[in-house]
Amino acid sequence: xxxxxxxxxxxxxxxxxxxxxxxxxxxxxxxxxxxxxxxxxxxxxxxxxxxxxxxxxxxxxxxxxxxxxxxxxxxxxxxxxxxxxxxxxxxxxxxxxxxxxxxxxxxxxxxxxxxxxxxxxxxxxxxxxxxxxxxxxxxxxxxxxxxxxxxxxxxxxxxxxxxxxxxxxxxxxxxxxxxxxxxxxxxxxxxxxxxxxxxxxxxxxxxxxxxxxxxxxxxxxxxxxxxxxxxxxxxxxxxxxxxxxxxxxxxxxxxxxxxxxxxxxxxxxxxxxxxxxxx
Amino acid sequence: xxxxxxxxxxxxxxxxxxxxxxxxxxxxxxxxxxxxxxxxxxxxxxxxxxxxxxxxxxxxxxxxxxxxxxxxxxxxxxxxxxxxxxxxxxxxxxxxxxxxxxxxxxxxxxxxxxxxxxxxxxxxxxxxxxxxxxxxxxxxxxxxxxxxxxxxxxxxxxxxxxxxxxxxxxxxxxxxxxxxxxxxxxxxxxxxxxxxxxxxxxxxxxxxxxxxxxxxxxxxxxxxxxxxxxxxxxxxxxxxxxxxxxxxxxxxxxxxxxxxxxxxxxxxxxxxxxxxxxxxxxxxxxxxxxxxxxxxxxxxxxxxxxxxxxxxxxxxxxxxxxxxxxxxxxxxxxxxxxxxxxxxxxxxxxxxxxxxxxxxxxxxxxxxxxxxxxxxxxxxxxxxxxxxxxxxxxxxxxxxxxxxxxxxxxxxxxxxxxxxxxxxxxxxxxx
Numbered sequence: 001x002x003x004x005x006x007x008x009x010x011x012x013x014x015x016x017x018x019x020x021x022x023x024x025x026x027x028x029x030x031x032x033x034x035x036x037x038x039x040x041x042x043x044x045x046x047x048x049x050x051x052x053x054x055x056x057x058x059x060x061x062x063x064x065x066x067x068x069x070x071x072x073x074x075x076x077x078x079x080x081x082x083x084x085x086x087x088x089x090x091x092x093x094x095x096x097x098x099x100x101x102x103x104x105x106x107x108x109x110x111x112x113x114x115x116x117x118x119x120x121x122x123x124x125x126x127x128x129x130x131x132x133x134x135x136x137x138x139x140x141x142x143x144x145x146x147x148x149x150x151x152x153x154x155x156x157x158x159x160x161x162x163x164x165x166x167x168x169x170x171x172x173x174x175x176x177x178x179x180x181x182x183x184x185x186x187x188x189x190x191x192x193x194x195x196x197x198x199x200x201x202x203x204x205x206x207x208x209x210x211x212x213x214x215x216x217x218x219x220x221x222x223x224x225x226x227x228x229x230x231x232x233x234x235x236x237x238x239x240x241x242x243x244x245x246x247x248x249x250x251x252x253x254x255x256x257x258x259x260x261x262x263x264x265x266x267x268x269x270x271x272x273x274x275x276x277x278x279x
Numbered sequence: 280x281x282x283x284x285x286x287x288x289x290x291x292x293x294x295x296x297x298x299x300x301x302x303x304x305x306x307x308x309x310x311x312x313x314x315x316x317x318x319x320x321x322x323x324x325x326x327x328x329x330x331x332x333x334x335x336x337x338x339x340x341x342x343x344x345x346x347x348x349x350x351x352x353x354x355x356x357x358x359x360x361x362x363x364x365x366x367x368x369x370x371x372x373x374x375x376x377x378x379x380x381x382x383x384x385x386x387x388x389x390x391x392x393x394x395x396x397x398x399x400x401x402x403x404x405x406x407x408x409x410x411x412x413x414x415x416x417x418x419x420x421x422x423x424x425x426x427x428x429x430x431x432x433x434x435x436x437x438x439x440x441x442x443x444x445x446x447x448x449x450x451x452x453x454x455x456x457x458x459x460x461x462x463x464x465x466x467x468x469x470x471x472x473x474x475x476x477x478x479x480x481x482x483x484x485x486x487x488x489x490x491x492x493x494x495x496x497x498x499x500x501x502x503x504x505x506x507x508x509x510x511x512x513x514x515x516x517x518x519x520x521x522x523x524x525x526x527x528x529x530x531x532x533x534x535x536x537x538x539x540x541x542x543x544x545x546x547x548x549x550x551x552x553x554x555x556x557x558x559x560x561x562x563x564x565x566x567x568x569x570x571x572x573x574x575x576x577x578x579x580x581x582x583x584x585x586x587x588x589x590x591x592x593x594x595x596x597x598x599x600x601x602x603x604x605x606x607x608x609x610x611x612x613x614x615x616x617x618x619x620x621x622x623x624x625x626x627x628x629x630x631x632x633x634x635x636x637x638x639x640x641x642x643x644x645x646x647x648x649x650x651x652x653x654x655x656x657x658x659x660x661x662x663x664x665x666x667x668x669x670x671x672x673x674x675x676x677x678x679x680x681x682x683x684x685x686x687x688x689x690x691x692x693x694x695x696x697x698x699x700x701x702x703x704x705x706x707x708x709x710x
Contacts, residue, residue, distance in 0.1 A: 044546070128364075
């Protein structure tokens, strides 16, 4: 490949990347723009990216009309607990699935994939009855249990992939040096698995943070409702919406995920690189 | 190495504290014998939520022995949410919904038959045509209380400057006259009308009544069949011609929801938009300062101003241990003065005769008078009690009407699909 062709290809790659970034960012930027626009600008035939008369009224209205802080606290509790529990359960399971390949682990992997195919609507009534018998309806504990069960298959699958990426030779070397199984897992495997654990935890957190249907059905009293459920209170029948306050509240609801990504992203990549060097 | 453990301990402690208040609630009634009812409301606009909460507060103050808990529901996924709650025996005592969502619940035995529970006052106050929207088989499973006709929201300046006759409920436009008017209002880059037909089926069926259309016909055996005669074709043919041959309706609006057309309406791109009566609130909030708009009746045909509606309803759960108390609360909520408050909060029309006569709903401001004048012509939406309608709508009618309005198929093909394909679907539900 000539130098010129290489440069052209590189320019094309950057152009594609920019297009992709714009594509990804467009809805979020539009959400921010809408959140700061007064109602009359929302009805404009020629909408602008930058609000002509930016206002915080939508935020004020959103907080006045709905208990956003309480809902955010509920969401945060449910999402953090679900992520923590899912990771704690999935990590040892994933290790066994990845390191001990036999019929059982193959069957387990297959079952994990199949379980992802069940739609919410299919499982909700039996699930509701089970939780009712456990006195976990209208309880954040019940919702957390559902989130853990719901995110566990994919978390398991994801973590098993990370475990497979850790070279078994490292464990063998540690064993040769006299380390026991527990020591190997804690001192050798776990540090290398850290980025995977964080990524899986992040996945479980975001799944739970954004989940709507289970929360709608399983939580009855306003005090327990989570953020996605409260956001729908800005929506009427047939898709009519109180657009300004909805955009303001939705913008605030996306912030925790963004902050979490921003904080953790460096550690994920850093951990991955560390693993690669050792390999 | 100690810091991570400290952080972990702090996180776990914080979560434990947060979860301390997370366990489920107890029984409904209190030990002193006070009855506790839960009322799930789908009100969502601030004025409407405020009106509902205020009425609950007034009830609770006046009835210490029967306390009502207001539960905020959501129109989004309400059917699945209620179905799960019914199946799990955890449904709210008083349920706010819409009449076109009740059939499954009524036939499934989840809702109480209200005929013996409601007082005569309420029964007499609401007209029979409204009661029929919540009647399934022999029972009445909801109290229809708010309804929303389609109206034409029009740019007064454009209409007046064009010299067209302004229609009134007493002298509305015919469908033919409406076509002429929209042609006259169409100029370069501006259309006479924008039909937001993202969901084309209910609009087509409901407005079709004005031309004598019916689409669904009941045989002597009680089974419903689809027909698509000349009367049924008046409204859809008008729209198709406006879009495709006359160019007086905006093609781009066909895929829009009601709210999506408002910027074009405010910008003078569309002279009129057929929208639900409650959209007036959005117009009031979003219209540019000085924008002059008015509310006009939709065109009339052989059926006069008739159009189909699916009113909002209040029902009582069959499993509720306090059906009588729940019915008493509904009666309180729907006293004429209270019904007016709810109607104004939702920018809709009340079904109750006395409430509808309230002067507050007959002002010309924001088009209330035009809507109120249409109330007598409102009929049950043609399809709402037809079993198999949701599948007919989703699999047959929606794609067929979308193609028809865009000009991809002609009336003959539309009829073939709605009738032949459609009746095959309905037959499966009516064996």
